[in-house]
Amino acid sequence: MNSKSLVESKPLPLPLLQVSNLNKHFPVRSSFGRTKGQVKAVNGVSFDIHTGETFGLVGESGCGKSTLGRSILRLVEPTSGEAFYEGTDILGLSKKELRSYRQHMQMVFQDPYTSLDPRKRIGYSIEEPLLIHKKGNKRARMETAMSLLRKVGFSEEHYERFPHEFSGGQRQRLGIAKALALGPKLIICDEPVSALDVSIQSQVINLLEEVQKELGISYLFIAHDLSVVRHIADRIGVMYLGEMVEQGPAEALFADPLHPYTKSLLSAVPIPNPRAKRERVILSGEIPSPLHPPAGCVFHTRCPYVMESCRQVVPQKRFVAPNREVQCHLYDE
Numbered sequence: 001m002n003s004k005s006l007v008e009s010k011p012l013p014l015p016l017l018q019v020s021n022l023n024k025h026f027p028v029r030s031s032f033g034r035t036k037g038q039v040k041a042v043n044g045v046s047f048d049i050h051t052g053e054t055f056g057l058v059g060e061s062g063c064g065k066s067t068l069g070r071s072i073l074r075l076v077e078p079t080s081g082e083a084f085y086e087g088t089d090i091l092g093l094s095k096k097e098l099r100s101y102r103q104h105m106q107m108v109f110q111d112p113y114t115s116l117d118p119r120k121r122i123g124y125s126i127e128e129p130l131l132i133h134k135k136g137n138k139r140a141r142m143e144t145a146m147s148l149l150r151k152v153g154f155s156e157e158h159y160e161r162f163p164h165e166f167s168g169g170q171r172q173r174l175g176i177a178k179a180l181a182l183g184p185k186l187i188i189c190d191e192p193v194s195a196l197d198v199s200i201q202s203q204v205i206n207l208l209e210e211v212q213k214e215l216g217i218s219y220l221f222i223a224h225d226l227s228v229v230r231h232i233a234d235r236i237g238v239m240y241l242g243e244m245v246e247q248g249p250a251e252a253l254f255a256d257p258l259h260p261y262t263k264s265l266l267s268a269v270p271i272p273n274p275r276a277k278r279e280r281v282i283l284s285g286e287i288p289s290p291l292h293p294p295a296g297c298v299f300h301t302r303c304p305y306v307m308e309s310c311r312q313v314v315p316q317k318r319f320v321a322p323n324r325e326v327q328c329h330l331y332d333e
């Protein structure tokens with residue numbers, strides 16, 4: 001049995017991260033400072049991540065997936081909802097508590113330059129989180145950085161180099177080393193391979209998988225491309241205009257996508273077998289503005305299966321099979 005399908009059959013222990021009905025709404029102000037609307041970047045999103053599991057989060061640019069990742073770390077403050085890390089209410093933490101809690105959850109960014117200071121040597125950049133959290137002495141920090149360099153495929157001589165001396169894929173591996181410095185249990189990977197060539201993407205994904213196997217880390221892996229998450233995710237959530245419209249085990253979601261939006265995303269993924277055929281679902285129109293989301297189902301302006309009720313009534317989340325949740329009127333019965 002494939003390891004990914006174990007998620008369907010084994011009873012899962014208590015989640016490492018539980019997110020429930022999380023919202024992040026950005027007020028939009030007029031030139032006079034009055035609030036004239038809200039962008040619902042994240043709207044009522046719920047999901048769990050278990051220890052050692054990878055939860056893939058996919059959707060088009062601007063659907064709110066990166067805001068969701070940042071809200072969990074409170075890099076942006078959520079508007080409402082709940083998020084628990086090992087039972088601790090993340091949204092209830094004071095600034096001081098939050099600082100210590102961030103040791104357990106780290107982030108890998110799309111552009112590794114965001115986390116690697118171009119003026120600082122690589123060794124310093126990897127040690128920096130240890131320094132900020134006052135972990136170990138100078139020698140211990142250096143040993144940790146050397147060991148992390150080896151873990152991500154470099155040698156100790158790279159310790160003294162600067163970020164510009166590395167390629168994009170190498171910098172991303174260094175970004176992973178830095179994210180590992182504090183020994184986190186969860187890493188939020190925000191489009192970590194989107195800016196890389198396909199051949200380099202698989203190297204970075206393989207590294208993330210090796211690290212997960214060795215250290216039992218969990219990932220929230222954010223991507224706009226379903227084919228990227230296919231190889232790493234145990235479960236997948238699909239976001240559209242701030243809402244999680246479908247989620248389920250990766251294998252089941254790829255074998256039988258439920259939501260019309262997931263069907264369209266999947267139909268764009270190339271099939272390795274050239275003889276196999278898949279019906280292409282082409283969406284019409286652009287993703288609507290999150291400032292003026294459509295009434296009823298947020299996807300109704302682009303859905304090939306739209307019904308009259310979809311234009312007025314918001315579909316409820318429904319479990320259609322164990323671990324498979326979808327938000328669409330086609331499953332109302």
Ligand code: SF4
Pocket residue numbers: 259260261297298299300301303304305306307310315327328329330
């Ligand atoms: Fe399409 Fe209606 Fe389902 Fe929305 S609720 S995805 S518009 S069928």
